Amino acid sequence: MMRxxxxxxxxxxxxxxxxxxxxxxxxxxxxxxxxxxxxRPVLDKYCVTCHNQRLKTAGLTLDxxxxxxxxxxxxTWEKVIRKLRAGSMPPPGSPRPDQAGYDALIAHLESTLDxxxxxxxxxxxTDAFHRLNRSEYRNAVRDLLGLEVxxxxxxxxxxxxxxxxxxxxxxxxxxxxLLERYVSAARKISRLAVGVPPKGATVExxxxxx
Numbered sequence: 001m002m003r004x005x006x007x008x009x010x011x012x013x014x015x016x017x018x019x020x021x022x023x024x025x026x027x028x029x030x031x032x033x034x035x036x037x038x039x040r041p042v043l044d045k046y047c048v049t050c051h052n053q054r055l056k057t058a059g060l061t062l063d064x065x066x067x068x069x070x071x072x073x074x075x076t077w078e079k080v081i082r083k084l085r086a087g088s089m090p091p092p093g094s095p096r097p098d099q100a101g102y103d104a105l106i107a108h109l110e111s112t113l114d115x116x117x118x119x120x121x122x123x124x125x126t127d128a129f130h131r132l133n134r135s136e137y138r139n140a141v142r143d144l145l146g147l148e149v150x151x152x153x154x155x156x157x158x159x160x161x162x163x164x165x166x167x168x169x170x171x172x173x174x175x176x177x178l179l180e181r182y183v184s185a186a187r188k189i190s191r192l193a194v195g196v197p198p199k200g201a202t203v204e205x206x207x208x209x210x
Contacts, residue, residue, distance in 0.1 A: 071113060137182075154189075
């Protein structure tokens, strides 16, 4: 039973390295911390004394930020959320909202940013999916599994771009046929990794030049 588990894990690793370890995250989940509150009254009462255009404490100005359009300054509000969650702002000794006030403000900011992210997702670069080329795949198998495998017998060579490079995203597409070749290679590599002999006889064809 344990050998089958190891075999499955090694096979998964051998296929995963082809995809460069990419992990796709699901859509962000909205905060469910409870009732929310509009941020402007809280900012004016507890924050803008230090974070204003005159003092610019920590490089943060909250007196002129548009609290009605939170997604427009998402990076700034993410910083605010981190400080609120850590309880580090307002600083000790300064007037602070109670815990319910903290939770309500955090809930409002997070839910607003989450909704904006769902409505207008930013997937980043989408022009090409950059997988590993054959040489990188061989090196990844060696580094992860400690195996020196001649992958030239298992997967086809990669096409090169106009400058002769075979590690550019534009030429490293993944077709169904190519993916099947890598899955087949992963099966063989995983068996080598856990010391399981190949099933049945194998056939290799060699062409001898005349």
